[in-house]
Amino acid sequence: xxxxxxxxxxxxxxxxxxxxxxxxxxxxxxxxxxxxxxxxxxxxxxxxxxxxxxxxxxxxxxxxxxxxxxxxxxxxxxxxxxxxxxxxxxxxxxxxxxxxxxxxxxxxxxxxxxxxxxxxxxxxxxxxxxxxxxxxxxxxxxxxxxxxxxxxxxxxxxxxxxxxxxxxxxxxxxxxxxxxxxxxxxxxxxxxxxxxxxxxxxxxxxxxxxxxxxxxxxxxxxxxxxxxxxxxxxxxxxxxxxxxxxxxxxxxxxxxxxxxxxxxxxxxxxxxxxxxxxxxxxxxxxxxxxxxxxxxxxxxxxxxxxxxxx
Amino acid sequence: xxxxxxxxxxxxxxxxxxxxxxxxxxxxxxxxxxxxxxxxxxxxxxxxxxxxxxxxxxxxxxxxxxxxxxxxxxxxxxxxxxxxxxxxxxxxxxxxxxxxxxxxxxxxxxxxxxxxxxxxxxxxxxxxxxxxxxxxxxxxxxxxxxxxxxxxxxxxxxxxxxxxxxxxxxxxxxxxxxxxxxxxxxxxxxxxxxxxxxxxxxxxxxxxxxxxxxxxxxxxxxxxxxxxxxxxxxxxxxxxxxxxxxxxxxxxxxxxxxxxxxxxxxxxxxxxxxxxxxxxxxxxxxxxxxxxxxxxxxxxxxxxxxxxxx
Numbered sequence: 001x002x003x004x005x006x007x008x009x010x011x012x013x014x015x016x017x018x019x020x021x022x023x024x025x026x027x028x029x030x031x032x033x034x035x036x037x038x039x040x041x042x043x044x045x046x047x048x049x050x051x052x053x054x055x056x057x058x059x060x061x062x063x064x065x066x067x068x069x070x071x072x073x074x075x076x077x078x079x080x081x082x083x084x085x086x087x088x089x090x091x092x093x094x095x096x097x098x099x100x101x102x103x104x105x106x107x108x109x110x111x112x113x114x115x116x117x118x119x120x121x122x123x124x125x126x127x128x129x130x131x132x133x134x135x136x137x138x139x140x141x142x143x144x145x146x147x148x149x150x151x152x153x154x155x156x157x158x159x160x161x162x163x164x165x166x167x168x169x170x171x172x173x174x175x176x177x178x179x180x181x182x183x184x185x186x187x188x189x190x191x192x193x194x195x196x197x198x199x200x201x202x203x204x205x206x207x208x209x210x211x212x213x214x215x216x217x218x219x220x221x222x223x224x225x226x227x228x229x230x231x232x233x234x235x236x237x238x239x240x241x242x243x244x245x246x247x248x249x250x251x252x253x254x255x256x257x258x259x260x261x262x263x264x265x266x267x268x269x270x271x272x273x274x275x276x277x278x279x280x281x282x283x284x285x286x287x288x289x290x291x292x293x294x295x296x297x298x299x300x301x302x303x304x305x306x307x308x309x310x
Numbered sequence: 311x312x313x314x315x316x317x318x319x320x321x322x323x324x325x326x327x328x329x330x331x332x333x334x335x336x337x338x339x340x341x342x343x344x345x346x347x348x349x350x351x352x353x354x355x356x357x358x359x360x361x362x363x364x365x366x367x368x369x370x371x372x373x374x375x376x377x378x379x380x381x382x383x384x385x386x387x388x389x390x391x392x393x394x395x396x397x398x399x400x401x402x403x404x405x406x407x408x409x410x411x412x413x414x415x416x417x418x419x420x421x422x423x424x425x426x427x428x429x430x431x432x433x434x435x436x437x438x439x440x441x442x443x444x445x446x447x448x449x450x451x452x453x454x455x456x457x458x459x460x461x462x463x464x465x466x467x468x469x470x471x472x473x474x475x476x477x478x479x480x481x482x483x484x485x486x487x488x489x490x491x492x493x494x495x496x497x498x499x500x501x502x503x504x505x506x507x508x509x510x511x512x513x514x515x516x517x518x519x520x521x522x523x524x525x526x527x528x529x530x531x532x533x534x535x536x537x538x539x540x541x542x543x544x545x546x547x548x549x550x551x552x553x554x555x556x557x558x559x560x561x562x563x564x565x566x567x568x569x570x571x572x573x574x575x576x577x578x579x580x581x582x583x584x585x586x587x588x589x590x591x592x593x594x595x596x597x598x599x600x601x602x603x604x605x606x607x608x609x610x611x612x613x614x615x616x617x618x619x620x
Binding site for chain 2: 023120146
């Protein structure tokens with residue numbers, strides 16, 4: 001599924017489920033054009049890897065369980081971004097290269113659009129005709145609710161996250177990995193045949209993917225000359241350099257091994273693309289990164305493991 | 311179902327679904343002790359009116375579809391209150407006689423607890439084993455999402471609401487009635503036998519109940535000597551006095567007639583209690599209300615219609 005078609009499906013659901021009112025504009029501003037569309041792409045790539053026949057059928061139907069899940073995951077992601085950017089949260093100004101929603105439409109419009117997208121994600125899932133639709137909602141709400149993603153946001157914003165490296169990893173698992181797990185495992189749950197053993201492997205695969213995604217993202221953030229206050233306060237590469245370094249290598253390595261077992265060709269393509277982008281950012285800015293780290297660490301093994309993937 | 315038992319069920323689900331972390335306290339502060347518990351009481355009263363056998367069975371089971379719906383409705387209501395009270399929304403300081411959640415725990419904790427309760431309401435609904443569980447989620451998300459309750463909040467906070475009396479009514483329908491409709495109709499949807507005709511009547515009944523609830527509430531707000539800026543800006547009794555007066559009488563009258571048809575004995579008891587409370591507030595403060603209205607209007611017919619109910 002191409003990013004363009006993923007976006008067209010998002011637009012289709014916005015047209016269908018939103019009032020034709022000026023607030024329609026707020027939702028569209030906050031969701032389109034999408035960013036990397038990493039999460040909805042994973043929904044589709046997982047389906048195409050596990051069930052190519054169902055994938056072909058689902059492509060044509062914007063209300064197929066997978067089209068609904070892909071849109072729900074992306075709308076849910078957008079709501080977390082809107083709320084994260086609010087002044088009382090991270091107080092950000094730029095998102096995806098444009099001013100944050102609350103700066104353009106005001107805080108209450110941004111807050112309510114976030115709430116609206118949150119509801120919308122469940123509305124989409126409830127339209128699924130898959131026999132496991134209710135189970136998917138149960139998983140989705142558990143993974144992204146107060147014990148999941150939201151607890152990750154709490155750990156991030158409170159002093160908890162940086163207190164120990166374990167807390168950092170837990171934060172990354174909850175705040176970043178859970179939504180990626182919902183995309184991959186939610187997609188697997190809605191294939192034609194139920195395969196519990198495969199679902200267990202995918203749980204581990206998607207959890208590691210999410211954690212790696214965030215650890216590498218943290219590293220690439222150090223490419224900037226000036227770091228934000230929040231970044232300086234929470235980036236684990238600055239506070240637990242040695243542990244973060246070792247964990248990243250271990251985690252990338254385990255992930256590569258697991259990926260060889262699972263053979264998810266299309267999913268691996270998406271991850272490879274992401275890694276390639278990160279490798280080039282990190283290689284290009286190695287000097288700046290090392291300056292922030294205040295010591296010479298050998299980034300070569302990290303880069304090698306990303307290059308070796310798939 | 312007694313208010314105490316409704317609260318115990320809320321506490322049971324908080325214990326089950328929240329991390330044992332300091333944020334547990336934020337959720338509890340925002341939800342317990344509950345207010346009137348008007349909405350979850352309506353879930354139970356509707357069930358006891360329509361299906362007494364299932365009601366008896368459901369009472370003992372905190373994971374029965376109706377126990378889950380009652381808790382979901384109340385948690386969802388609590389999330390809207392937390393977000394409504396935030397500085398960027400109504401900027402309130404007192405809720406249910408105590409300082410608002412954001413004043414005690416800070417804005418980001420309040421925002422995230424609201425998001426958490428929103429997710430939690432869907433998590434509860436997804437645990438239902440009722441064959442129409444998915445349909446209930448679909449109705450719930452439609453009624454409370456961007457085309458429902460949230461659109462009501464948008465109309466309330468923007469200039470739209472007061473532009474015409476029609477907008478006021480639409481705001482009351484979306485912001486107040488929808489959640490009451492979810493309580494009553496959601497409950498009816500989960501009885502043993504499906505009865506589409508009855509559901510249609512209940513749709514109308516609950517919509518009128520919600521609108522009356524808000525119109526009478528607006529009237530009772532005028533009992534205060536000093537009105538808040540927001541109240542002064544949006545109270546329809548101040549801006550469309552004649553129309554609001556006539557609509558209230560018409561709407562109460564239609565509701566009384568519909569209620570005679572439906573014969574919901576236990577539900578009517580709850581509404582009667584609410585009306586009695588409102589009648590006493592309005593009677594006691596008639597002078598103050600008339601002062602705010604800046605003209606003599608005869609409140610007797612309004613009071614009489616509430617007294618005549620059931």
